[in-house]
Amino acid sequence: MRNRTYTADAEPGRTVTVAGWVHEIRDLGGIAFLILRDKTGRIQIKFEKDEMDDELVETGLGVHRESVVTVTGDVEEEPRAPTGVEIVPESIEVLAEAAPDLPLDPSGKVDAELSTRLDNRTLDLRKEEVKAIFEIRAEVLRAVREQFRSIGCTEINTPKIVATGTEGGTELFPITYFGREAFMNQSPQLFKQLMIGSGLERVFEIGPIFRAEEHNTPRHLNEATSIDFESAFIDQREAMDACESVVRAAYEAVADNCAEELETLGLADEFEVPEDDFPRISYEEAIERINATGELDEQLVWGDDLSTEAERALGDDVGGHYFITDWPSEIKPFYIKDHDADPQLSTGFDMMHPRMELVSGGQREHRYEKLVEGFEQQGLDPDSFEYYTKMFKYGMPPHAGWGLGGERLVMTMLDLPNIREAVLFPRDRQRLSP
């Protein structure tokens, strides 16, 4: 739209045309105010009924809330106006009238349940707090990309329609691909590893992953955004360094560039960029620390996976981001390399926020024979992964990498109660639309 002025840029003394949504109309009798909202904020339009054209007043005050209008008029300085300026309208055009019964209240006077909000996400996103989450999410993704680039990664995109899953046939959404069985990919794991042996050496991908697990929790999605990293010629320790740098870059960018959004979310004072290095706690030490908290009814023993309760106990104990390293080989996937000195111990690591797991990674098994052995040990048929394994025969360097849950990063960063808050249109067990 030509000549449109954002409400935030309306300077006193100018004649402007603003466009946006009718946030509210306050009719005091002889005088009335229409609050117009656009992506930059709000501005007040003043109607002094005795001094203005009846038709103009009729149009301006006759519209329902959330209708889309353009207003042309003079901007005047006015201390009594909410933003210090107001517009005296000369003309008003209603571009799209809104129905009177709104499915939720964008002005936020009345709360709506998450389910109602997601059913009407467009209206929900007219609320400042909700919009702020997605402005921050965009900033996080921008910063993460920039950080990857600065450590020499090439951005890649791998297929989401695949013939076999990363770790077998379970937990995958089956689809039909021209009459053949296919699946939605649950992870770019195998593809990004294939790029390690290519000329690219060091890659990252930000893209959707699909998991068909029928869980029902505030921290799981069936379609999520995975932030993946993989690099040749590094070990798991260097992968953790990269992980830490990417997460820190995201926090720093939000602190630097999203002050207004943090203010809107009420986080301006408490938002903190993680200062210290993330502690690297071995699995063995983690078990000991969890047992020492006394939070668990039953003591953990070596070989146990960490339950949600155990993760939480350790998170409270540590108090910030941290790594859990050197997991038992048995509870990590086949593509994770074991320690040479101790095959019971893997190079796998998780990066944790006190509330939940954010990252899973490790050094990869790059030796063809060992890799095929690993497939067999996990009960998988190496033949169906031949497209993957055969590239390990032609010069696959040692490498390491990780995957970070994008929504979990945003969720923990902003202390959101539900991961669905961090996705525009979440896919969960019961929700398939919008």
Next chain:
RNA sequence: GCCCGGGUGGUGUAGUGGCCCAUCAUACGACCCUGUCACGGUCGUGACGCGGGUUCAAAUCCCGCCUCGGGCGCCA
């Protein structure tokens, strides 16, 4: 997949067998009001998820279904 708890006007809620042709707020409609900024005031409109059962009597108790949320497992 197992377990638990919900579904009341457009939205959010109160209501544990009769006091309920259902509370309050907001929205919506009408009227009053010349500085609101959650404007205020008066009046009005509008709802018990669906089906069956128990009972003299059901929003309330029971059963089935649908639907939503949460816990666990598993994971990012």
